[in-house]
Amino acid sequence: MPDRKVLIAGGGIGGLATALALAQKNVASLVLEKAAQLGEIGAGIQLGPNAFHCFDRLGVGEQARKMAVYIDQLRLMDAMADGEITHIDLGEAFRARYGNPYAVVHRGDLHGVLLKACREHPLIELKVSSEVTGYDQDGASVTATLANGETVTGSALIGADGLWSNVRRQLVGDGAPRVSGHTTYRSVIPTEQMPEDLRWNAATLWAGPKCHIVHYPLSGWKVFNLVVTYHNDAPEPVAGQPVSVEEVRRGFAHVCERAQTIIRHGKDWRMWVLCDREPTDKWIDGRVALLGDSAHPMLQYMAQGACMAMEDAVCLADALAKHDNHLESGLASYRDRRLLRTARVQLTSRAMGDHVYHPAGPHALLRNSIMGAKTQKQWYDTLDWLYGGNGLD
Ligand SMILES: Cc1cc2nc3c(=O)[nH]c(=O)nc-3n(C[C@H](O)[C@H](O)[C@H](O)COP(=O)(O)OP(=O)(O)OC[C@H]3O[C@@H](n4cnc5c(N)ncnc54)[C@H](O)[C@@H]3O)c2cc1C
Numbered sequence: 001m002p003d004r005k006v007l008i009a010g011g012g013i014g015g016l017a018t019a020l021a022l023a024q025k026n027v028a029s030l031v032l033e034k035a036a037q038l039g040e041i042g043a044g045i046q047l048g049p050n051a052f053h054c055f056d057r058l059g060v061g062e063q064a065r066k067m068a069v070y071i072d073q074l075r076l077m078d079a080m081a082d083g084e085i086t087h088i089d090l091g092e093a094f095r096a097r098y099g100n101p102y103a104v105v106h107r108g109d110l111h112g113v114l115l116k117a118c119r120e121h122p123l124i125e126l127k128v129s130s131e132v133t134g135y136d137q138d139g140a141s142v143t144a145t146l147a148n149g150e151t152v153t154g155s156a157l158i159g160a161d162g163l164w165s166n167v168r169r170q171l172v173g174d175g176a177p178r179v180s181g182h183t184t185y186r187s188v189i190p191t192e193q194m195p196e197d198l199r200w201n202a203a204t205l206w207a208g209p210k211c212h213i214v215h216y217p218l219s220g221w222k223v224f225n226l227v228v229t230y231h232n233d234a235p236e237p238v239a240g241q242p243v244s245v246e247e248v249r250r251g252f253a254h255v256c257e258r259a260q261t262i263i264r265h266g267k268d269w270r271m272w273v274l275c276d277r278e279p280t281d282k283w284i285d286g287r288v289a290l291l292g293d294s295a296h297p298m299l300q301y302m303a304q305g306a307c308m309a310m311e312d313a314v315c316l317a318d319a320l321a322k323h324d325n326h327l328e329s330g331l332a333s334y335r336d337r338r339l340l341r342t343a344r345v346q347l348t349s350r351a352m353g354d355h356v357y358h359p360a361g362p363h364a365l366l367r368n369s370i371m372g373a374k375t376q377k378q379w380y381d382t383l384d385w386l387y388g389g390n391g392l393d
Contacts, residue, residue, distance in 0.1 A: 004141060004153065004154050004155040005028045005029050005030045005125070005154045005155065006022055006027060006028070006029040006030075006154055006155055006156045006157075006158060007029070007030055007032060007132075007142065007144050007152060007154035007156065007157045007158070008029050008030065008031045008032065008157075008158045008160055009032050009132035009144065009157065009158065009159050009160060009161040009165075009166070009167050010031075010032075010033065010034070010159070010160035010161035010162055010165075010292075010294070011031045011032075011033030011035075011038045011115075011126060011128070012040070012111070012160065012162060012292070012293075012309075013040070013110065013111060013114065013292070013306045013309055013310065014160040014162075014291050014292025014293065014294075014306075014309030014310070014312065014313060015031050015033070015158075015160035015161075015291075015292075016031065016038075016111070016114040016115060016118050017054065017058055017114060017309060017310045017312075017313035017314075018158055018160055018291060018312075018313040018316060018317070019031050019118050019121075019124045019126075020058040020059060020060070020114065020117055020118060020121070020124070020313070021057065021058055021313040021314050021316065021317035021318075022123075022316075022317045022320070023118075023121045023123040023124055024057065024058065024059060024317060025317045025318075025320065025321045026123070027123070027317065027320065027321075028123040028124070028125075029123065029124055029125070029154075030125045030126075030127060030152065030154060031118070031124065031125070031126045031127065032127050032130040032131075032132050032144065032146065032152065033126065033127065033128045033129075033130060034129075034130065034131035034132075034147075034161070035128060035129075036128055036129050037128060038111075038115055038126065038128060039108065039111060040107040040108050040110070040111040041107075041240055042107050042186055043106060043107060043186060043188045043218060043223075043225045044104055044105070044106060044107065044188075044216060044218045044225030044227070045104070045105055045106075045107050045110060045303075045306055046102070046103075046104050046203055046216070046303035047068065047102070047103050047104070047105060047110075047306075047307060048098075048102055048303070048304065048307055048386065048387055049094075049095075049098035049099060049100035049101060049102060049387050050100075050307050050311060050386070050387055051064075051103075051306070051307045051310055052064065052065070052100035052101065052103075053099070053100060053392060054307070054310035054311055054313070054314050054392070055310075057314045057392065058114070058117070058310070058313070058314065059117060060113050060114065060117050063113045063116075063117070064105075064110070064113055067105050067106070067109040067110065067113060068101075068103035068104065068105045069103060069104050069105070069201075069216070069217050069218060069219075069220065069221065070090075070101050070102075070103050071090060071102065071103065071104055071201050071202050071203055071216060071217070072089070072090055072091060072201045072202060073087045073088060073089060073090055073200075073201075073202040073203075074087060074088040074090065074102070074202065074203050074205075075087040075200065075202040075203070075204045075205070076205050076207060076356075076371060077204060077205065077206045077207070077259075078206075078207065078208075078364075078368060079206035079207055079208030079211070079212065079213065079255040079256060079259045080208055080209070080254075080255060080256060080364070081256070082256035082257075082258050082259070085207070085367070085368050085371055085372050086371045086372050086374060086379075087202070088376070088379045088380075088383075089376055090102040093376065093380070094380065097380055097387075097388075098387040098388065102203075104203060104216045104217070104218060104225070105218070106218050106219050109219070110306075129148075130146050130147075130148075130150075130152075131146060131147035131166070132144045132145070132146060132157075132159075132161060132166055132167060133145050133146065133147050133166055134166065134170050135157050135167065135170065135288055137157075137285075137286050137287050137288065139286070141153050141154065141155060141287070142154055142155070142156055142157040142286075142287045142288060144157055155287065155327060156287040156288065156289070156327050156331070157287065157288045157289075158288075158289055158290075158291050158316065159171065159288065159289065159290045159291065159294045159295075160291045160292050160294060160309070161294050162292070162293045162294055162297075163177055163275060163293045163294070163297045164177070165290065165293075165294030167288065167290060167294060168290055168294045168295075170285075171282065171283075171284075171285045171288055171290060172280055172282045172290075174277070174280065176237075176275075177237070177275035177276060177277050177297055178275060178276055178277055178278070179234070179235060179236065179237055179273060179274075179275055180273075180274045180275060180276060180299060180350075180353075181231060181232065181233040181234055181235070181273075182229055182230070182231050182232075182234070182273070182274045182299070182353065183229065183230050183231075183232050183234045183238075183251075183271055183272070183273050183274070184227060184228070184229045184271065184272045184273075184274055184300075185227070185228050185229070185230075185243060185248045185266075185269045185270065185271050185272075186225075186226065186227050186269070186270055186271075186272070187226045187266030187267055187268060187269045187270075188218070188223045188224070188225055188226065189223060189224050189226060189265050189266060189267065190222065190223055190224075191217065191221055191222060191223060191224055193265050194215070194224040194262075194265065195258070195261055195262065195265065197258075198215070198258070198262065199217070199224075201217065202216065203216040203303075204216065205357070206255065206259045206262075207356060207357050207358070207359075207364070207367070208252070208254065208255040208259070208358075209254065209358065209359070209360030209361075209364065210230065210231040210232075210251075210358050210360065211228070211229065211230045211231065211251050211252055211254075211255065211358065212228070212229050212357045212358065213226070213227075213228045213229075213252070213255075213259055213262055213263070214226070214227040214228070214229075215227075215262060226262060226263075226265075226266050227300075228248060228251075228252065228262075228263060228266075229274075229357070230250075230251030230252070231353075231358050232251060234273040236273060237273050237275050238271055238272060238273040239272050239273075240270050240271075240272060241270060241271050241272075242268070242269070242270055242271075243269050243270065243271045244269070245263070245264070245266060245267070245269060247269075247271075248263055248266065248269050248271075249263055249264070274299055274300070275297060276297050276298050276299050276346060276349070276350065277296070277297050277346075278346075279296060279339070279342070279343035279346050279347065281335070281339055283295050283334075283335040283338075283339070284331045284332060284334075284335050286328060287327050287328065287331070288331075289316070289331045289334065289335065291309065291312045291313065291316060292305075292306075292308070292309030292312055292313075293305060293309065295312065295338075295342065296308065296342040296343065296345070296346050297346075298342075298345060298346040298349045298350075299349040299350055299352075299353055300349070301349040301350075301352040301353050301356070301357055302345050302348055302349045302352060302386075304345045304349070304386070308341075308342050308345055311338070311341075311392060312334075312338055312342070314392050315334055315337050315338055315392060316331075316334045318392070319331070319333040319334035319337065320334070344385070345386070355367060356371070
C-alpha cells in the first residue's frame with residue numbers, strides 16, 4: 001500500500017469510481033472537488049453492459065442495478081420519413097452474450113450510489129470547495145495546489161477533473177478542447193406528458209439532417225429524458241445555459257411532425273455546446289495521471305463517456321495493485337491498457353455524428369440501406385469490440 005493517500009482531482013463519476021476502485025485494493029484516497037457540493041447536472045445517462053461489470057468491481061453492483069430502467073431496444077428512427085430504420089434488441093440474447101444488461105439511469109442516482117459508497121468507506125476522504133490548480137512532484141510524492149493557496153501532498157495525483165481539466169492543462173498543455181459546433185439541448189418531462197404513441201421502452205434516436213433527438217424513460221418510468229442536438233456550427237463552448245423552447249425548435253423545423261412534437265413537450269430546456277479532443281498518448285507525468293473526460297473527452301454519440309471513466313478507474317486500481325503499488329510503472333501500464341480502447345470510442349463517437357446521426361440526402365439513404373439490412377446477429381458482431389469480454393482484463 002502506498003504510504004500516503006492517492007489524491008484525486010474531481011468528484012464526478014470518474015473521480016468517485018477511482019476512489020472506490022482504489023479502496024477495493026486497500027488504497028486510501030482523498031477526493032478534491034472544486035464545487036461546494038458533490039453532485040451531477042443533467043438527467044439521463046445510458047449504461048452499456050461494460051458499466052455493470054465496473055459496478056460489480058467497485059462493490060456497488062446491487063445498488064446500481066436497483067436504480068436502472070432496463071430498456072428493450074436501441075431504436076433508430078428516420079426523422080424525415082417517420083419510420084424505423086433499425087433496432088438492436090437488448091433482451092435475453094444480448095444479456096447472455098455480454099454478461100450484463102443495457103440500462104438507462106438518472107445521473108443524480110448514479111452519482112448518488114457512488115457517493116454513498118465513498119462516504120461509507122473508511123479509506124476515502126472527500127473534500128469540497130477544493131479546486132486543484134496545479135501540481136509539483138519530487139519522485140516520492142505529489143503536491144497539489146488548490147485555488148485557495150492550500151497545498152495537499154499524496155503518493156500520486158489522478159486528474160479526474162473533466163473536460164476543462166487543470167491537471168491536463170499542466171500535464172499535456174494542449175489548449176482548449178475542440179468545439180464541435182453541435183449544440184445539445186436537454187429537458188425532462190413527466191411520462192404523462194410524453195406523446196402516448198412514443199412511450200417506448202427504448203433508447204430512441206431520431207436521426208435527421210444536421211440534427212437528432214434522443215428520448216428514453218427514466219427513474220422508474222416517472223419521467224422521459226429528452227436530448228436534442230443541432231449541428232449549428234456554434235463557435236463557443238457553453239454549458240447548461242437556459243434557453244427558450246422556440247430556440248430549440250428552430251433547428252428542427254425540417255423534421256417530421258411526430259419528431260417535432262417531442263420538442264414541444266419539453267420544458268426548462270438547457271443548452272450545451274459539445275466539445276471533444278483528439279486522442280493523445282500523454283496521460284501520465286511521473287506520479288500524475290489523467291482519467292475519464294480529462295484524458296479522453298468525447299462526443300456523447302456512443303453513450304460511453306461515463307462508462308469509459310469507470311473502466312479507467314477499475315483498470316487504474318488493478319494496474320497499481322499488479323505493480324505492487326510501484327506508482328510510475330503502475331500508471332504507465334494503466335495508460336497502455338486504456339489508450340487504444342478509449343481512442344477508438346472517441347473517434348467512433350465523432351464518426352457516428354457524421355455518418356449515423358446527422359447525414360442528409362443520399363448519405364442518409366445509404367445509412368438507412370446499410371443499417372436497415374443488418375440482422376440482430378450482425379449488430380451483436382458489430383458491438384463485440386465494445387461490449388465483448390469485460391473491457392477490464
Ligand atoms: C449530453 C451528454 C450526454 C451524455 N450521455 C452519456 C451516456 O449516455 N453514457 C455515458 O456513459 N456517458 C455519457 N456522457 C458522457 C459523460 O457525462 C462524461 O463522459 C462523464 O460524466 C465524465 O466523467 P468525469 O468524472 O471524467 O468528468 P466530469 O463528470 O466532468 O466530472 C469532473 C468533476 O471534477 C470537478 N472539477 C473540475 N475541475 C476541477 C479541478 N480543477 N479540481 C477539482 N475538481 C474539479 C467538476 O466539478 C466535476 O465534479 C454524456 C455527455 C453529454 C454532454
